Amino acid sequence: MSQPEQRDEVEMLSLMLLIRRFEERASQQYQAQKIGGFCHLYIGQEAVVCGTVAAVRPDDYLITAYRDHAHALARGTSANACMAELFGKATGCSRGLGGSMHYFDREHHMYGGHAIVAAHVPLAVGMAFASKYRAEDRVTLCFFGDGAINQGSFHEALNLAALYKLPVVFICENNLFAMGTSVERSTSLKEIVDRAEGYDIPGTVIDGMNFREVRDKLSGIVGSIRGDPHPAFAEIRTYRYRGHSMSDPASYRTKEQLEKYRLDDPITRLRAQLAREEKLTNEQFDRLDKEAKEIALASVKFAEESPEPPLEKLYDYTYAMEPARPRAQGENSGEANRPGGGPPSKEKASA
Ligand SMILES: Cc1ncc(C[n+]2csc(CCOP(=O)(O)OP(=O)(O)O)c2C)c(N)n1
Numbered sequence: 001m002s003q004p005e006q007r008d009e010v011e012m013l014s015l016m017l018l019i020r021r022f023e024e025r026a027s028q029q030y031q032a033q034k035i036g037g038f039c040h041l042y043i044g045q046e047a048v049v050c051g052t053v054a055a056v057r058p059d060d061y062l063i064t065a066y067r068d069h070a071h072a073l074a075r076g077t078s079a080n081a082c083m084a085e086l087f088g089k090a091t092g093c094s095r096g097l098g099g100s101m102h103y104f105d106r107e108h109h110m111y112g113g114h115a116i117v118a119a120h121v122p123l124a125v126g127m128a129f130a131s132k133y134r135a136e137d138r139v140t141l142c143f144f145g146d147g148a149i150n151q152g153s154f155h156e157a158l159n160l161a162a163l164y165k166l167p168v169v170f171i172c173e174n175n176l177f178a179m180g181t182s183v184e185r186s187t188s189l190k191e192i193v194d195r196a197e198g199y200d201i202p203g204t205v206i207d208g209m210n211f212r213e214v215r216d217k218l219s220g221i222v223g224s225i226r227g228d229p230h231p232a233f234a235e236i237r238t239y240r241y242r243g244h245s246m247s248d249p250a251s252y253r254t255k256e257q258l259e260k261y262r263l264d265d266p267i268t269r270l271r272a273q274l275a276r277e278e279k280l281t282n283e284q285f286d287r288l289d290k291e292a293k294e295i296a297l298a299s300v301k302f303a304e305e306s307p308e309p310p311l312e313k314l315y316d317y318t319y320a321m322e323p324a325r326p327r328a329q330g331e332n333s334g335e336a337n338r339p340g341g342g343p344p345s346k347e348k349a350s351a
């Protein structure tokens with residue numbers, strides 16, 4: 001298969017709007033205590049995943065870290081399935097058992113949602129190995145944050161990918177911070193992209209606030225990989241407007257820095273580019289935004305009305321089995337009562 005037809009830019013702008021409005025709704029619902037656990041928002045970074053997705057085929061593999069709502073939406077997972085997952089409902093994209101950090105959608109080739117920093121980078125290398133082994137021309141897109149690049153698993157993975165010439169793009173979403181630690185305080189290199197050189201992997205720096213630049217540079221990278229499998233590294237420079245997670249007031253950075261990036265907003269920028277070229281009117285933009293807000297709002301209703309997963313499914317899809325429940329007086333200690341004991345549920349046996 002060849003490169004995809006270039007996706008329509010107005011369609012991609014509406015995808016960025018959907019991601020932003022979805023995240024705003026998620027934030028609101030989190031504050032209303034409808035969502036438990038951690039929740040990391042992607043607001044400000046929309047052009048990174050949208051530009052990438054616009055440059056690849058739907059059957060290319062995608063894997064990412066825990067700031068993953070946008071990656072699923074960009075791949076085509078419905079807002080309903082995404083919001084329901086945040087609510088822990090059975091209709092969620094991970095059946096309500098994964099939550100914010102563990103989105104998964106095999107149909108759309110979105111292979112997580114991974115909470116342990118850099119732990120998924122070797123998985124991406126395994127996926128790229130599989131497609132090369134099967135002589136497919138799929139490319140694996142592996143997203144991670146600037147906080148991942150000093151983890152051991154990251155280095156092992158890059159080395160193997162280079163050695164075996166695997167078709168994988170390592171995409172570092174450099175938003176300048178890993179929780180409250182800035183890149184200057186964590187990384188000896190001045191430029192993250194130089195990490196790639198140490199493994200003989202070609203590296204590119206990309207402005208992540210510019211949708212067109214992300215799409216065009218990724219398109220070149222992915223095109224060259226399809227003809228001749230090899231790894232590539234893209235440092236995409238971006239910024240998150242919100243704190244690391246919902247509980248972070250982000251007091252480690254200045255208002256001026258935030259303002260600088262807000263003025264360079266990826267949605268505003270693509271809107272202005274399209275308007276200048278007379279491809280989008282203000283009315284059309286307002287309509288797209290209204291639609292995005294409606295989809296996000298409807299997803300909350302869908303999530304609220306969806307059923308909880310049944311309690312007996314709580315330990316399905318985990319490595320550990322149901323823990324022992326306290327024994328009632330006079331009850332014998334039996335197999336079914338111990339961890340690992342007892343028959344698996346029907347669905348688990350067939351999964
Ligand atoms: C191995 C490991 N160490 C520590 C953590 C705690 N932790 C969660 S997020 C995070 C920061 C990661 O930052 P970055 O990779 O830049 O991603 P971003 O949040 O900026 O998208 C840390 C240290 C973790 N999840 N995994």
Ligand SMILES: [Mg+2]
Nearest residue numbers: 145146177178
């Ligand atoms: Mg970061």
